[in-house]
Amino acid sequence: MKLVFAGTPEVAVPALDALLSSGRHEVAAVVTRPDAPAGRGRRLVASPVAQRAEEAGIEVLKPARPRDEDFLARLREIAPDCCPVVAYGALLPKVALDIPARGWVNLHFSLLPAWRGAAPVQHSLMAGDEVTGASTFLIEEGLDSGPVYGVVTEDIRPTDTSGDLLTRLAFAGAGLLAATMDGIEDGALQAVPQPVEGITLAPKIQVEDAHVDFAAPALRVDRVVRGCTPAPGAWTVFRGERLKLIQVTPLPDRNDLAPGELAAGKNNVYAGTGSYAVELLWVQPQGKKPMKGADWARGVRIAPGELLGA
Numbered sequence: 001m002k003l004v005f006a007g008t009p010e011v012a013v014p015a016l017d018a019l020l021s022s023g024r025h026e027v028a029a030v031v032t033r034p035d036a037p038a039g040r041g042r043r044l045v046a047s048p049v050a051q052r053a054e055e056a057g058i059e060v061l062k063p064a065r066p067r068d069e070d071f072l073a074r075l076r077e078i079a080p081d082c083c084p085v086v087a088y089g090a091l092l093p094k095v096a097l098d099i100p101a102r103g104w105v106n107l108h109f110s111l112l113p114a115w116r117g118a119a120p121v122q123h124s125l126m127a128g129d130e131v132t133g134a135s136t137f138l139i140e141e142g143l144d145s146g147p148v149y150g151v152v153t154e155d156i157r158p159t160d161t162s163g164d165l166l167t168r169l170a171f172a173g174a175g176l177l178a179a180t181m182d183g184i185e186d187g188a189l190q191a192v193p194q195p196v197e198g199i200t201l202a203p204k205i206q207v208e209d210a211h212v213d214f215a216a217p218a219l220r221v222d223r224v225v226r227g228c229t230p231a232p233g234a235w236t237v238f239r240g241e242r243l244k245l246i247q248v249t250p251l252p253d254r255n256d257l258a259p260g261e262l263a264a265g266k267n268n269v270y271a272g273t274g275s276y277a278v279e280l281l282w283v284q285p286q287g288k289k290p291m292k293g294a295d296w297a298r299g300v301r302i303a304p305g306e307l308l309g310a
Contacts, residue, residue, distance in 0.1 A: 001081035001102070001185050004061075006031040010048040011170045012086035015107055018174035019084065020056055025181055028078050029059040031066070033089050067093045075099050082184060084177055085139065094141060102184055104139040107177045109169045110202070111135060111151055113194040116144035117202035121169065122162045124202075126227035128219070130156055132165070134173035136180040138191045143201075147191035149180045161229040205232055212236045214260035214309050217275040218250040233284075236260075236308045238300070243308070246282035246290055260307040262297070269297035271308050 003025050005016050019027050030053035035044040046054070053060050063071035072095060082102040085092075097104055110120035112135040117123075124132045133153040138146040152172045156165060183189030210228040212221055212235065225245045228234040234245045248271075257263055257272025264270075270277045280293030 001181060002026050002028050002079070003181065004029045004031060004075065004078055004080040004083045004100070005049075005053075005085075006083055006088040006104070007049040007086040008033045008047045008089045009087050011166055012049050012088075013052050014170045014174040015084065015086045015177045016049060016052055018178040019181065022178050022181070024185070027056075027058055028080060029061055029074075031061045031063070031071075031075075031083075031088065034062045034064055066090050066096050072096060072099070082181065084181060086173070086177065092139060097139060097141070105136055105149065105177070105180060105184070106139050106144070106146075107173045108135050108137065108144055109133075109166065109173065111153065112137060112144060112148055113196075113199040115200050115202040118204040120202040121166045122202070122205050122227045123200070124227075125156065125160065125162055125165065126223050127200075128223055132156055132169070134169050134176055136173075136176055137194075145194060147193045149183065149189050149191050150176055152176045159226070161226045163230045207232050207235075210234045212245055212309070214271060214307075215274045218252075218273040218278050219275070221273050221278055222248055222250050238285075238306075238308055241286045243286070244284035244290075245280065246284060248278040248280055251277045251279055258307075260309045262302045262306050262308060264294070264297040264302045267294050269293045269302070 003019060005019060005027055007016060019025060030049060032047045032049045035046050038045040050060050061071055061074060076099055080100045083100045083104040085104055085106040092104060110124060111133045115123050131153055133151055135151045136149040140146040154169055154172060180189065205228060210232050212224055214221065225234040225248050229246060235242050236245060254270060254277040257270060257277050259272050259274055261272040269280045271280055282290055283293050283296050284290040285296060
């Protein structure tokens, strides 16, 4: 088939690579979000998908909005059979959805209908799911509600962050998307409507969602930290300044600390929660680089009874 691939962040690059190397399909163009400011100088930088497409010599389309007439006209000229999508980052209007003969097929990082929305991996971790996966489905006007072509599953490991899990799903999902394109071309795949039961939503994680409540149980604290790492970054407050929490580990055998209460040993620092303590393994003070929790604790000289979140 002739394909136009839509995607923006680094997590979409493995799927583009899988389609480029499949040997069966022609990736005629790539659609991605416009260049965005990045780095200290805030220079405009092309998306990872745009950079990969340019390396491969593929035409790159960067509409400000996917309903822009210039973009729609170019898409009609290309006349793709199908448009595979991975984390493009903009809603597609019906006028765009109607252009490819076989529609737009999205790779979504959850087992639909669970976790429809922008942040499925983060919400899955924060909810304590033990298994997740990726799904390919035919995009319709509803939010991630279209019929499903295929799925792959992935176990969630006890120490997984959203970054860890998303990386694994990006590669597993790349194979799924390529196989889905093959199956659509062969006529061997039939999209199946999603169940009406089990729908959960996964809206974008806001900064306030990543605020760690130490009155919550230790397992909840751990899930929020892992779910919000690397972005937007779990955080609390210490001495009036924000402290990012990069890695913690629950300690069921220690329950002598009040919620948020800190205790520092020679090589460790602990914080109380609503159940038992967690060890702060890696933190990042405001304006500084990430560091081991014990090194941070030595530098700030924690006083007896000091609290996180106060």
